[in-house]
Amino acid sequence: MKWLSESKNGFVKVSAANGFVLSIKYLPPEYLALNELSKDDNNGDKTYNDYLELFNKSRTFLLTINHEEESVDASKYGVFNLAEYSQRIKDLSFNIKDVIFLKTSSGHKYNPVLTTMENMYEIRNKKSIYMVFSDDQGEILNSEKLDIVFQDIFLDTGISHFVFDKKKIDQLPNLNFLNK
Numbered sequence: 001m002k003w004l005s006e007s008k009n010g011f012v013k014v015s016a017a018n019g020f021v022l023s024i025k026y027l028p029p030e031y032l033a034l035n036e037l038s039k040d041d042n043n044g045d046k047t048y049n050d051y052l053e054l055f056n057k058s059r060t061f062l063l064t065i066n067h068e069e070e071s072v073d074a075s076k077y078g079v080f081n082l083a084e085y086s087q088r089i090k091d092l093s094f095n096i097k098d099v100i101f102l103k104t105s106s107g108h109k110y111n112p113v114l115t116t117m118e119n120m121y122e123i124r125n126k127k128s129i130y131m132v133f134s135d136d137q138g139e140i141l142n143s144e145k146l147d148i149v150f151q152d153i154f155l156d157t158g159i160s161h162f163v164f165d166k167k168k169i170d171q172l173p174n175l176n177f178l179n180k
Contacts, residue, residue: 004028011172013148013162019069020077020155024148024162025062027130028172029055058113058134059102059141059169061148065155066126073125077155091154092127093117099151102133104143110135142166 004011004025011026033051065074075092079085096117101109114132131148133140140146146169148162 004031010165010168013164015157015160015162016068017157017160018155019067019072020074020157021066021068022150022152022157022160022162023064025064026164026169027060027062028169029060032060057141058132059146061131061133063100063129063131063150064126065129066124070125074127074155088154092129096129097131099153100131101149102140103147103149104139105145106139106143108139109149110140 004027006012007014011028012023014021014023016022029052032055033048036051036055037046037048067074067077075088076085079088093116097112097115100115101111103109110133112131113134114130116130118128118130133146144166146164146166148164150157150160150162152158152160
């Protein structure tokens, strides 16, 4: 994952505004399949190739939000009471798909079919949100450019674009993950 995390390789896009750093990382199907397989020994008859076939039908990304100042928490920014905090957590957990979409080269827009926020139990002031994009026609998989647009209504960062190149994704080197 270290190689994938280096922005010079084209699989991580970063935007900064209002002190917040937003980064989106492309998660390849090979990584997702291995990760799913290693989660539980009770995978039934599912193999790595079964998971790989499943994950090859979509594009998965990880949005990470943190602030330049370690003391600022995205879930508490601009929040003044418990009710607002509760709403912010609901918005980041369940309603984030309403403010994020993927735009293809042809201009079609797709909201994520699945989003989930990783629970850090307030250990770190960073929020990580997994996003899965898919469509029945395969346009997302075949689009030359994938522009992920985040229309931020939470952190005053405005509209951010994270553009990924299909050519780069298709030329991803063969990944070998070691269990360490």
